[in-house]
Amino acid sequence: MRKGLTIFSLILIILIVFSQLLLPTIAAKTLQSRLTMASKARAMQVQVSAMPAVLLLFGQIDQLDIAAEQAMLGQVRVDSLKLTGRNVSLPVDVMVSGQLAVRAADELNLSAVVTADDLLELLQRKVDKLQNAEVTIAPELITVSGQAKILGRMADIRMEGQVLEEDGNIYFRMTKLDIKNAILGKALLGNFFGDIMLVDLKKLSLPVELDDVLQQDGQVVLTASRHK
DSSP states (O other): OHHHHHHHHHHHHHHHHHHHHHHHHHHHHHHHHHHHHHHTOSEEEEEEEOSSGGGGGGTEEEEEEEEEEEEEETTEEEEEEEEEEEEEEOOTTHHHHOOOOOSEEEEEEEEEEEEHHHHHHHHHHHOTTEEEEEEEEOSSOEEEEEEEEETTEEEEEEEEEEEEEETTEEEEEEEEEEEESOSSOHHHHTTSSOOEEEEEGGGTTSOOEEEEEEEETTEEEEEEEOOO
16 A cells, blocks of 8 residues: 555656646747747747646746747737746637737736838838838838829828827827829828828737837837736
């Protein structure tokens, strides 16, 4: 009887040790694969840990670290993305669906970098009239130059704007528009393109709020975190 209990205890200890060593790797690789496909990321690294590791099977993570390159965040492709969290609770179906959703977390931090090429790609998708465009990002403003077909005639355009937040949404908002060779005057075309949404934070399924939108030379840095 005592020998049997000893053997059972040893087997149990071995299983616990192996689960602690293997489960975090398996969970991280599975989550990484699913999120890479869902976000269309070029590359992604995921690290998770929990004590005991079996909690990972139920979506409970003590420490979460995600780093991605060229991933979709809302409507815009971002050059880099980082998400870190502590005491994170994920829905179990995240492993199946690949859509990152966080039910709760003691701490959650998100940062993303949008380059001029990323913003150009978004504008070309959202503004079908825009052709041969170039985007320049500076701390003071963002400029977009190119051509657009207006009433059947190609016009040279130059827009100025900025990335800003409003009601949980992150937009590119045009503040100035110069047009050459257009049939219509500037007054009629002042709001021709309107706001272009980058990210709707309320649709991310992450309990975070925007902290900052920082325009720098060549890029815009977005940061958000869980506000207690």
